[in-house]
Structure formats: C-alpha cells, structure tokens
Amino acid sequence: MHTDVILIGGRSGVGKSSVAAEASHLLGLADVRHAVIEGDNLDQAHPPPWRSGIPLAERNLAAMWANYREAGYSRLIFTNTVSVLQVAGLAAALGGEVRSTAVLLTSTDAVAAERLAKREIGTALEEHVTRSVAAARRLDEGAPDAVRIATNGRGLADIARDVLTQAEWI
Template identity: 65%
Template sequence: MHADLPTDVIFIGGRSGVGKSTVAFEASRILAAADIRHAVIEGDNLDQAHPQPWRSGIDLAARNLRAMWANYRALGYAKLLFTNTVSVLEVPTLSEALGGEVRATPVLLVSSDATATARLERRETGSSLEAHLDRSERAARRLDAEATGAIRIATDGRTPSDLATEMLTLAGWLRAG
C-alpha cells in the first residue's frame, strides 16, 4: 500500500527542554486536523535500556526504527515526525534505517539557557534535574556547532502551535498562509 512513495521525514532535534516533543505532538494535531496521514516516533524511546546498548556498539535505536517504520509503511504511512536530541546530526544513519527513498528535513529547535532551564525545572523531579541541565547545555553547544544543514527555529516565547506551523510550512508539508 503506497510502498512506492518516498518517506518524507522531519527530524526534530534540539537540547533537552527546547520543546521537541511538544512541537512534534502539536504538529501531529495540525496534520490530523488537515487529514494528512503521518506518524510520530519519539527517538529517545528506541534504545532506552540498562545497560545502554549503544555503549556496547549496538545500534538498537536504528534497529527499532527500521522495524517500527516497516510496520507503518505496511499500513500506508509515508510521513514521519521523528524527535531525538541529536537526530539532526544523524540524518544519513536514520534515513538508512527508514529504508527506500527518504526526503529528510532536519529541524533544530533552539532556545536560550534560561528557557530550557525553566522548562526542565517544571518537567524533571528528584535527582535527575542537575544531570538534565548539564546534558542540555552540552547538547546545545554541540548542536549549535555541528548542525550546519538544519533549519533552525527559536522556541523562546512562542506557542507550540506557531512553532509547529512554521516547521511544517518550512518542510513543505503545509502551505504558507
């Protein structure tokens, strides 16, 4: 069913607390309202295990993405919103895992340290906050330096709807206006 269609994917990356999941779910709502068939995959869940498989050289995330996307494709899906902190740095590997012809749009969501910190303080509880803040800051620096081909969208002071609409429009999934 539509297996000959290329996969259109928006890889949504960014530091912890930037709003990746929130923007992806809002984009999904907008696409659903427009009756545009799509799927959402949270990349962080594809290899969340202990011990961490990637530390042993096992790319469980790519294996799981390949398996999940094959199931979506079998049902006729050809559009994917994929979130993961560093997805915009791994477009070739992730596209290969999706298989077939892939038209990828990497989108890097960015925010100030203050915005990311405030969001993480609302989300994280217990002993994980400091670790998340540290990882978020390191990821922001790395992504800023290395994600040269990604569309950058600042999230500070903007609504999820505005961000999702801009992202979908820039990716060509919605018409401007």
C-alpha cells in the same frame, strides 16, 4: 514507496515532543496521513546499548517504520535530541527513497532550565540541565545544515506551523 521525514532535534527542554505532538494535531486537522515516533524511546535501556556499539535505535526505527509503511504511511515526524546529527543513518534505517528535513529547535539556557525544572523531579534535574547546555553547543556546531527554529516565548502552534512549513507539508 518514498518517505518524507521531519527530524526534530534539540537540547533537553527545548520542546521536541510538544512541538511534534502539536504538528501531529495540525496535520490531523488537515487530514494529512502521518506517524510520529519518539526516538528517545527506541533505545532506552541500562546500560545504554549505543555505548556498546549496538545500533538498537536504528534497528527499532527500521522495524517500526516497516510496519507503518506496510499500513500505507509515507510521512514521519521523528524526534530525538541528536537526530539532526544522524540524518544519513536515520534515512538508511527508514529504507528506500527518503526526503528529510532536519529541524533544530533552539532556546536559551535559562528557558531550557526553566522548562526542565517543570518536568524533572528529584536529583536528576541538575544533571539534565548540565547535559542540555552541552547538547545545545554540540548540536549547534554539528548540524550546520539543519533549519533552526527558536522556541523562546513562542506558542506551540506557531512553532509547529514553522516546522511543517519548512518541510513543505503545509
């Protein structure tokens, strides 16, 4: 069975999880069978396993997707900050024939900082904002083939429809 995957990447505060949830909702309304996996949760541990060279996220993705595939799913929305930089590795983890659409969500530094301020509490906010700025630059430079979709001043449904249209799912 082949897999169609939309890899949604982008800086912290750009709206990856919210856009994925809205895209899932729109697909559900159209009765399109699909799954959503939040990649940030696949290796959330301290110390980070990837710093030691342990590909825990890829292993966990492979295990989870095998279960979804066994249940008859062939479409996946996957979110992770750097997913657009790891297309080949993520496709390999999914196994088999994979058609991927890499989508880089973008926003200005100010908009991302404003969004982060609404969700981060305590002393971590400044660290998240600083990392978000650095990630935006790295992602923009490192993912030249990703489809870029701006999120500033746009509603979730509009952004999600753009993502699904780029992947030719709707």
